Amino acid sequence: MAPPIAYSLIATDLDGTLLRGDDTLSDRTLHALARVAAAGAQHLVVTGRPAPRVRPLLDDLGSRGLAVCGQGAQLYDAGADRLLWSVTLDRELAETALGKIEAEVGQVYAAVDQDGVDGLTLIEPGYLMPHPTLPAVRVRRRDDLWCEPISKVLLRHPSLSDDELAATARSVVGSLATVTMSGPGTVELQPCGITKATGLALAAEHLGLGPRETIAFGDMPNDIPMFDWAARGVAMANAHPELKAVADEITLSNEDDGIAVVLERLFAGSLEHIVQ
Helix, strand or coil: CCCCCCCCEEEECHHHHHCCCCCCCCHHHHHHHHHHHHCCCEEEEECCCCHHHHHHHHHHHCCCCEEEEHHHCEEEECCCCEEEEECCECHHHHHHHHHHHHHHHCCCEEEEEECCCCCCEEECCCCCCCCCCCCCEECCCHHHHHCCCEEEEEEECCCCCHHHHHHHHHHHHHHHCEEEEEECCEEEEECCCCCHHHHHHHHHHHCCCCHHHEEEEECCHHHHHHHHHCCEEEECCCCCHHHHHHCCEECCCHHHCHHHHHHHHHCHHHHHHHHC
């Protein structure tokens, strides 16, 4: 008889967690995920990236299942290339929130992720993409950002740190939006009440699973709700101090196969059974 597997759902962030700095996956990580899948567990990507920016990575993983995108605002079915569920950020509320933030800190530079499987990332003049490999379309003025429904707004400030900008945004935005910090140079506004835990819980329900069967991996404060929901949260060595403070375990960095190290340990008994 096969031994029971440690967790049935492996939820991983992408940037700074599953992916290396050059947006690639190591052979060791790919092998660990494949062996864990063979043991009966399911891997679920839970990322701030919108669905169109996740699709190529899911292809690399050979994933045809679900993915949580847009900080929990989108549940994407890779096999059908469609959104099973999505929540948009009201564009008038987004403009109001931006105005409140700028009244406190001066000019910020903004970008938006449009809703939908073919949505674009639009950036206003002055905004620099934190991930230069991700495609974006530059618009001439801020008003052009609101031409189509959006899932979130991305903010950058010319001098404030991410922590300072996020703290100020939280203090003035209130119920207009949820403020998250998902990576270097990435402070975001998303629909109020929506977090990675929202999308993770919905995806798990679709899969017939729950928190007790789930282990989550992440590196930034936007992963805290996901850690709160899952049975176990594992922070990367390169993680933000806020996430490390609430993690059940800290593994090696994303550059040093931190996820693979944990999965190899937790699933050792199951993997030995498969090999035999």
